[in-house]
Amino acid sequence: KAVVHWFKTDLRLQDNRALSTALQIAKEHQIPLITVYIVSPEDFEAHLTSPARVDFTLRTLKQLQRDLSELDIPLYVETQEKRRNIPGRIVELCQKWEAKHLCANLEYEVDELRRDAKVVRLCADHDINFTPSHDTCVVTPGMLSTGAGKQYAVYTPWFRSWLRFLKENPDYLELSEDPGTNPGNARKDFADLFDCKIPETPSNKTLSDDEMKRFEELYPAGEHEATRRLEKFLKEKCGDYDTNRSMLPGENTSVLSPYFACGALSARTAVVTAKQANKNHLDRYDQGHMTWISEVAWRDFYRHVLVHWPFICMNKCFKPEATDIEWEYDMEQFQAWCDGKTGFPIVDAAMRQLKHCAWMHNRTRMVVSSFLSKDLMLDWRRGERFFMEHLIDGDFASNHGGWGFGSSTGVDPQPYFRIFNPLRQSERFDPDGEYIRRWVPELRDVKGNAIHEPYSRGAGAIAQKNGYPKPIVEHAASRDRALARYKSALQK
Numbered sequence: 037k038a039v040v041h042w043f044k045t046d047l048r049l050q051d052n053r054a055l056s057t058a059l060q061i062a063k064e065h066q067i068p069l070i071t072v073y074i075v076s077p078e079d080f081e082a083h084l085t086s087p088a089r090v091d092f093t094l095r096t097l098k099q100l101q102r103d104l105s106e107l108d109i110p111l112y113v114e115t116q117e118k119r120r121n122i123p124g125r126i127v128e129l130c131q132k133w134e135a136k137h138l139c140a141n142l143e144y145e146v147d148e149l150r151r152d153a154k155v156v157r158l159c160a161d162h163d164i165n166f167t168p169s170h171d172t173c174v175v176t177p178g179m180l181s182t183g184a185g186k187q188y189a190v191y192t193p194w195f196r197s198w199l200r201f202l203k204e205n206p207d208y209l210e211l212s213e214d215p216g217t218n219p220g221n222a223r224k225d226f227a228d229l230f231d232c233k234i235p236e237t238p239s240n241k242t243l244s245d246d247e248m249k250r251f252e253e254l255y256p257a258g259e260h261e262a263t264r265r266l267e268k269f270l271k272e273k274c275g276d277y278d279t280n281r282s283m284l285p286g287e288n289t290s291v292l293s294p295y296f297a298c299g300a301l302s303a304r305t306a307v308v309t310a311k312q313a314n315k316n317h318l319d320r321y322d323q324g325h326m327t328w329i330s331e332v333a334w335r336d337f338y339r340h341v342l343v344h345w346p347f348i349c350m351n352k353c354f355k356p357e358a359t360d361i362e363w364e365y366d367m368e369q370f371q372a373w374c375d376g377k378t379g380f381p382i383v384d385a386a387m388r389q390l391k392h393c394a395w396m397h398n399r400t401r402m403v404v405s406s407f408l409s410k411d412l413m414l415d416w417r418r419g420e421r422f423f424m425e426h427l428i429d430g431d432f433a434s435n436h437g438g439w440g441f442g443s444s445t446g447v448d449p450q451p452y453f454r455i456f457n458p459l460r461q462s463e464r465f466d467p468d469g470e471y472i473r474r475w476v477p478e479l480r481d482v483k484g485n486a487i488h489e490p491y492s493r494g495a496g497a498i499a500q501k502n503g504y505p506k507p508i509v510e511h512a513a514s515r516d517r518a519l520a521r522y523k524s525a526l527q528k
């Protein structure tokens with residue numbers, strides 16, 4: 037009597053593989069399509085989902101529900117307190133709606149794979165056809181391997197192979213058909229589902245009124261906004277992306293990550309649209325567009341890594357030898373890092389940007405992760421966790437990958453002896469101190485290049501008067517300590 041599409045982190049109508057399959061089945065049988073989303077506070081807790089991301093997801097669901105409703109497709113949303121009940125509940129709903137077909141896109145994290153394996157078993161027991169789809173990556177994990185038939189652990193050859201694959205298999209860049217109106221009469225058969233309300237934010241993930249308003253302004257929800265941002269970025273910024281992307285003042289990157297994370301934008305759409313803007317080339321026609329495509333590909337890369345080495349979901353380093361690195365346990369220093377009070381202006385500006393915007397620039401993500409794990413010698417997992425708890429784009433694979441890179445414990449990492457010097461990073465990527473002045477008001481009156489290092493460049497009095505802390509560590513000494521500790525663990 038109906039086909040069900042189960043939404044997860046694919047909250048969009050356009051270019052959604054499983055949704056498109058569900059519609060095809062509905063058309064073939066001329067039966068209604070129903071869509072469902074389960075809110076799981078326990079999942080939010082287990083995966084450290086930030087309140088900003090929960091809020092963004094719920095706002096996106098509201099927009100999605102409106103868009104679906106215009107096509108006469110209902111979106112039914114309910115909360116399940118216990119995540120172990122989700123598979124059973126999905127099957128129960130299919131039975132209630134007399135649906136013999138269930139479609140969903142796969143998620144590759146271990147918890148999600150286990151959940152979906154349970155759905156497969158339950159569907160088989162109840163005579164429901166479950167069709168899972170690969171959707172989140174442009175190139176499906178498992179399709180690329182080295183000459184020796186292994187999974188790549190280094191990005192550059194992987195990216196070459198990714199490009200080659202797409203040239204040889206252009207169908208991977210074909211976008212799914214836009215959904216039309218519901219082929220069945222859902223308005224009559226499932227009228228009550230159209231009245232379904234999106235649940236309120238779970239009590240453990242609420243935002244203050246101020247934060248709610250700010251995030252709504254910074255990140256309007258839904259796929260229309262994602263498309264608008266993508267087009268604007270490609271038109272106005274992408275051409276210079278290869279030269280400007282690391283510069284901290286202004287907005288030189290797309291800020292599309294929140295939309296990718298909840299699935300309001302597909303990586304395929306991003307690559308196809310950038311390719312079109314690049315005169316339809318997937319090679320080095322214009323550096324800006326190709327560089328941006330290669331960044332979107334990093335997202336695929338880390339997902340391929342996750343699928344091949346799922347143990348990284350278990351709080352483990354990609355490199356087993358990194359387990360032996362001796363960490364410090366100075367919680368005051370950790371707190372100073374979290375609060376943006378380390379006395380290193382670039383680090384503090386970045387951490388305050390994160391608190392205020394629930395987002396941080398990629399360059400400073402690298403700077404602060406290196407600072408935490410090398411200058412402070414604190415276990416990178418504390419930082420990884422803090423990021424997830426605060427980022428609106430918190431995404432396990434990319435976050436784990438980024439932290440593995442910055443702390444030199446991950447796949448294709450920064451070599452351990454390349455330790456970012458916060459001062460050099462600051463001078464290079466925020467030459468006039470504009471970014472620092474924006475986020476660290478205590479330093480707003482500091483003139484010239486003293487902004488990068490106020491206490492040793494003659495601006496100590498202003499910094500002190502305004503309560504800006506002195507550096508909590510000395511970079512050169514911390515660097516030596518990190519080199520020794522990393523060397524002893526990684527070169528055994």
Ligand code: FAD
Nearest residue numbers: 289290291292293331332335398401430431434435438439
């Ligand atoms: P753009 O520069 O416009 O790039 C476009 C898209 O490409 C991004 O939206 C993102 O989906 C993808 N992308 C770009 N760089 C990377 C990268 N290095 N790794 C993976 N994907 C990338 N990204 C997240 O989406 N979620 C995270 O939780 C996350 N945590 C990170 C933690 C650390 C320590 C580091 C170093 C990086 C992390 N990143 C994460 C990657 C990157 O910083 C963000 O994707 C990027 O800053 C988002 O801004 P943007 O959308 O303007 O990116």
